[in-house]
Amino acid sequence: TIVGSYHNSSKLKLKRGSPREEFPCLDGNYTCMAQVLDLHMYTRQFNRATESGVIFDDIIRPGLEDPGPLAVGCLAGDAQSYILFCTFFDRVIEAYHSYKVVPHVIQQSDLNYDNLKGGDDFDHIYAVSCEVSVVRCVEDYCFPTHISRGERRELLTVAKEALAQLSEEFPGKLYSMDELNEEMKDKGIIMDAPPPSLMKIGVSRDWPDARALWVSEDGTLAIWINMEDHVRLVSSRNDANVQEAFAAVCVNLVKLEALYKKLRRPFVWKPHLGWVVSSPAELGTGMKASITVRLPHLAAHSRLRGLLSRLRLRMEATDVYKLSNVESIGLTEVELTQQVVDGVKLLVRIEKRLEQDDCFDDLLPAQK
Amino acid sequence: TIVGSYHNSSKLKLKRGSPREEFPCLDGNYTCMAQVLDLHMYTRQFNRATESGVIFDDIIRPGLEDPGPLAVGCLAGDAQSYILFCTFFDRVIEAYHSYKVVPHVIQQSDLNYDNLKGGDDFDHIYAVSCEVSVVRCVEDYCFPTHISRGERRELLTVAKEALAQLSEEFPGKLYSMDELNEEMKDKGIIMDAPPPSLMKIGVSRDWPDARALWVSEDGTLAIWINMEDHVRLVSSRNDANVQEAFAAVCVNLVKLEALYKKLRRPFVWKPHLGWVVSSPAELGTGMKASITVRLPHLAAHSRLRGLLSRLRLRMEATDVYKLSNVESIGLTEVELTQQVVDGVKLLVRIEKRLEQDDCFDDLLPAQK
Numbered sequence: 001t002i003v004g005s006y007h008n009s010s011k012l013k014l015k016r017g018s019p020r021e022e023f024p025c026l027d028g029n030y031t032c033m034a035q036v037l038d039l040h041m042y043t044r045q046f047n048r049a050t051e052s053g054v055i056f057d058d059i060i061r062p063g064l065e066d067p068g069p070l071a072v073g074c075l076a077g078d079a080q081s082y083i084l085f086c087t088f089f090d091r092v093i094e095a096y097h098s099y100k101v102v103p104h105v106i107q108q109s110d111l112n113y114d115n116l117k118g119g120d121d122f123d124h125i126y127a128v129s130c131e132v133s134v135v136r137c138v139e140d141y142c143f144p145t146h147i148s149r150g151e152r153r154e155l156l157t158v159a160k161e162a163l164a165q166l167s168e169e170f171p172g173k174l175y176s177m178d179e180l181n182e183e184m185k186d187k188g189i190i191m192d193a194p195p196p197s198l199m200k201i202g203v204s205r206d207w208p209d210a211r212a213l214w215v216s217e218d219g220t221l222a223i224w225i226n227m228e229d230h231v232r233l234v235s236s237r238n239d240a241n242v243q244e245a246f247a248a249v250c251v252n253l254v255k256l257e258a259l260y261k262k263l264r265r266p267f268v269w270k271p272h273l274g275w276v277v278s279s280p281a282e283l284g285t286g287m288k289a290s291i292t293v294r295l296p297h298l299a300a301h302s303r304l305r306g307l308l309s310r311l312r313l314r315m316e317a318t319d320v321y322k323l324s325n326v327e328s329i330g331l332t333e334v335e336l337t338q339q340v341v342d343g344v345k346l347l348v349r350i351e352k353r354l355e356q357d358d359c360f361d362d363l364l365p366a367q368k
Numbered sequence: 369t370i371v372g373s374y375h376n377s378s379k380l381k382l383k384r385g386s387p388r389e390e391f392p393c394l395d396g397n398y399t400c401m402a403q404v405l406d407l408h409m410y411t412r413q414f415n416r417a418t419e420s421g422v423i424f425d426d427i428i429r430p431g432l433e434d435p436g437p438l439a440v441g442c443l444a445g446d447a448q449s450y451i452l453f454c455t456f457f458d459r460v461i462e463a464y465h466s467y468k469v470v471p472h473v474i475q476q477s478d479l480n481y482d483n484l485k486g487g488d489d490f491d492h493i494y495a496v497s498c499e500v501s502v503v504r505c506v507e508d509y510c511f512p513t514h515i516s517r518g519e520r521r522e523l524l525t526v527a528k529e530a531l532a533q534l535s536e537e538f539p540g541k542l543y544s545m546d547e548l549n550e551e552m553k554d555k556g557i558i559m560d561a562p563p564p565s566l567m568k569i570g571v572s573r574d575w576p577d578a579r580a581l582w583v584s585e586d587g588t589l590a591i592w593i594n595m596e597d598h599v600r601l602v603s604s605r606n607d608a609n610v611q612e613a614f615a616a617v618c619v620n621l622v623k624l625e626a627l628y629k630k631l632r633r634p635f636v637w638k639p640h641l642g643w644v645v646s647s648p649a650e651l652g653t654g655m656k657a658s659i660t661v662r663l664p665h666l667a668a669h670s671r672l673r674g675l676l677s678r679l680r681l682r683m684e685a686t687d688v689y690k691l692s693n694v695e696s697i698g699l700t701e702v703e704l705t706q707q708v709v710d711g712v713k714l715l716v717r718i719e720k721r722l723e724q725d726d727c728f729d730d731l732l733p734a735q736k
Contacts, residue, residue: 013421014420014421014516015419015420015421015446015510015516015519016516016518016519017518017519017522018518021518021521021522022517022518023517024517024574024577025574025577051381052381052382053381053383061573064574065573065575078383148384149389149390149391149392149393150385150386150389151383151384151385153389154385154389199433199568202570205429205432206393206432207433209393
């Protein structure tokens with residue numbers, strides 16, 4: 001195996017100028033990385049490298065290539081990145097999640113889906129679909145921007161074993177990208193090229209080598225291997241029953257975690273950071289819950305922005321609207337999903353008022 | 369300046385498995401790299417790194433991301449790459465250019481455009497436009513896949529000085545990408561994103577930082593800075609007067625070479641390789657001459673493929689056809705351009721025969 005096998009390091013050095021000469025141009029870059037990064041910070045991080053060879057320039061690369069307005073603008077190359085470059089990452093996490101990392105505060109997990117209230121009782125005229133996803137990374141393996149082909153293949157081997165065992169209780173099948181394309185041909189879905197978003201940030205290197213998708217027979221759960229993170233569980237539904245989607249993810253995540261542990265490949269967890277994954281935007285719980293909703297009146301309303309900010313929800317515009325949690329750290333999985341459930345319910349109530357041209361001041365939430 | 373300033377190398381090592389575990393999947397990869405690469409070759413190169421930190425995996429990366437059928441499938445990260453990884457590169461060069469690199473054979477240059485015969489006398493019913501381009505890299509700077517922001521900015525500073533001096537004799541203006549977009553807005557040309565082909569192979573990192581375009585006042589010459597190579601001269605014409613295009617490139621290339629040398633930033637040249645540039649497909653002369661031609665009959669003819677192979681020309685299909693030299697090493701600039709000029713003339717003669725349904729066996733060329 002690869003753990004402990006290193007490149008002959010005596011030869012590898014990089015040719016670069018001084019931090020001042022190398023400092024990136026951040027004009028028009030609205031990522032959290034760009035908010036946090038100045039020459040002083042850059043200089044401080046410049047000559048550091050993790051044990052796997054991740055340098056600071058590797059970490060900010062994604063944000064330089066794809067400076068989207070809502071992005072964090074950086075990715076960890078391995079788990080050690082968060083520790084070695086903590087003065088940078090802690091501030092990025094604070095800027096993105098409005099959560100201050102404190103060394104002695106232990107992150108709490110709550111995967112008990114019974115604790116979630118509601119989520120199966122949306123007005124389905126408004127709430128049309130939902131998705132809950134959780135990402136995890138495996139200890140001692142580089143993260144997708146920095147991983148080697150050999151490491152990726154080892155992770156696929158581990159995933160095959162774990163998923164074969166999961167399938168005994170919860171039937172499902174693992175597909176390579178080639179098998180997936182063959183299977184999906186009739187449905188017009190082809191994954192012969194990686195998503196452009198992954199390509200830009202170097203996560204799709206060697207595509208489709210060692211990428212795989214496990215799908216449960218009942219269609220309620222999908223598990224991606226070696227995409228944005230080592231492991232990603234997704235439950236998507238064509239109704240807005242978030243309770244079911246959340247339960248499907250939680251139940252299998254707990255099983256998968258145990259299976260990986262048994263194979264001596266535990267997921268990375270650190271007390272003060274929670275579940276450690278490649279994006280600081282998903283650190284902590286690794287969780288994203290989203291509900292797609294019809295809100296024609298509210299969408300055009302001047303108070304929408306303020307409302308979303310108070311509810312800590314992000315809204316992506318399609319013809320319908322997709323609402324999801326903004327943060328992933330500082331709250332438990334149940335709390336995050338609860339936020340989405342409650343927030344969407346409130347938004348639907350407001351939308352109904354707007355249909356009748358009614359005032360909704362009495363419904364305005366307090367800041368979450 | 370950056371030359372001689374290195375990353376603190378004591379820390380930087382890469383986490384990888386054995387060559388066998390890391391060997392790339394080359395299924396469906398038809399590049400020259402994939403033809404040449406086997407586990408034995410990979411193992412031999414695996415632990416080597418140039419003084420600037422280029423490893424073999426960096427070099428084959430472009431061919432793994434973009435395994436186009438006509439591509440070489442690899443790029444040098446610096447000039448030393450060609451020396452350190454010569455057992456690999458020499459075979460790639462041979463596969464692509466049908467030219468065997470021999471240590472004691474010195475590459476010849478011929479930029480005397482008077483030596484080119486014809487090229488201004490095409491039948492313009494057939495030959496509609498042409499382009500001649502030459503690339504160069506500067507000594508002691510990493511090549512575009514591996515260059516740092518600081519190095520790129522230094523090269524722009526050098527280019528500014530050299531081009532200011534060139535402009536004294538041959539008026540022209542240097543534009544940054546922002547200025548270029550402003551200038552070109554009315555013409556509907558926008559370069560706000562790098563070409564996707566560059567993005568895939570990591571050449572457009574930090575775009576548009578330190579990229580620039582110099583354009584001569586008379587419009588006959590363009591010089592790109594920090595694109596596929598450090599410097600690229602292009603002369604494009606809306607007629608097929610290759611002689612003029614070739615002359616425009618040669619005259620200014622000679623001047624530019626002298627100006628860079630005076631600034632103590634000479635272009636990289638090695639006796640047995642000629643002009644050293646990032647792509648082994650352009651090594652030697654760095655030159656590509658192309659003519660776009662209307663050949664409706666010949667294009668559909670069964671003998672076209674054999675003809676092109678004998679003439680050592682590549683043909684790209686559009687509604688018209690663009691013919692250019694295949695190789696760039698082993699022949700001089702004049703000889704390469706002559707090959708294109710003579711080849712296209714022959715193809716036009718054959719096309720005319722085909723219009724009359726005449727046989728053209730007597731026109732078939734010998735293998736060049």
